[in-house]
Amino acid sequence: MPLGEPRQTGRVLTSVLAFVGAAFLIAMVPGPSTAVILRRAVVTGRRSGLVTVLGNETGILVWGLAAAFGLSALLLASRIAYDGLRIVGAGVLIWMGARALWQARRGTASDAQPAAPAAVPHRRAYWQGLVTNVANPKAGVFAISFLPQFVPHGAPVLPWLVVFSVLWAAVDLLWYLPLVWLAGRVRGVFQRVGVRRRLEQVSGAVLVALGVRLAVESA
Template sequence: MPDVFAYLPYIWPAYLAYLIAVLSPGPANFAIIGMAISHGRRNGVILALGVFCGSLTWACAAALGLAAVLRTYAIALEIMKVLGGLYLIYLAWKAYRSARTPDIETASSESRTSYTARQLWLRGYAIHVTNPKAIFGWLAIISLGLPADAPPSAILLIVGICSSSSLVIFTGYAVLFSTRHALRGYKAARRWIEGTMAVFYSIAGVKLLTSRI
């Protein structure tokens, strides 16, 4: 049985590239931050867990070779790309409406808003799993981090290392941006923040809809 830790010198460069990608701003991180500062730590963490599960889904698909299958059936990726782009546009519309709502009405509305854990998890999962670029990101990480003859145990190792890091990062964002200071800052600049989120989601959605896979 090959020594799986002998592949660590291959894995580290891919891992560093993965960390940069996960830490950088994107629809998933923006959604986690927005949920955490506007609806608290619990909601932010649950949404972050949904995002993580979406990432893990693509990681497993790449590890099992399903990326090659999806490439063969390009129509499946096109459908997912359209769904993902439309969902981001929908989030942009919600953020835009919130930005135009006066603070008094927003406070009243938020007091009546109660998300279930299932709704939050599905929202986070949908944001990540409907982005077909994620599977190619994982495929690139595995290809970059391992030679062609790497055993399944080495693939499991790189998936495990990257996934555990993404779990910490996603939930860390939720915890960090659910503090009292973050909440005060959000209340003071709520309409600007929601407006920025609307622009960001719009750009991400349009970019996904018009991109080539």
């Protein structure tokens, strides 16, 4: 076996382990996706939360593959493209937050006859997870600056960026699965009318605040 071969294998293993560790740290940082996923899991159930997670991971794959093929570089090259996507993403978050606040207000008016929240179609839950991620241009800028750092020296860039995109989504999925499970475990507490209303108010306010922050922030 050539001496360079074990050395190259060691570099590859080091790169992969470093990437997985960094991806876990990134997944642990709460953001818009965390707020949307946990709200969906608590309000409408664990299964709906898992579907939202799958939508979010699809968004991560989209940004990772876009970085691999150079498409997300357009966000860095074009201020108009970046700002346009930023405004769309902010609008999505504000709309979801306003909807949660409206549902909390409706719940206040109907406390005399409380009802469990209506089930959300899986397509809608998936779409919310996907749009929340894809409509955030910072995810695209992050992907193009983050993924290439871990490509092993001398290795083909494109295949490794694709591999890291899949690993990124897998790590993110592993992080959110126990969170959704825990949210499902405490769901019974949040089904009480007063508690559920407060949850909608808090989650709605958080989503609106995240949307406003995204709207006013620059790259």
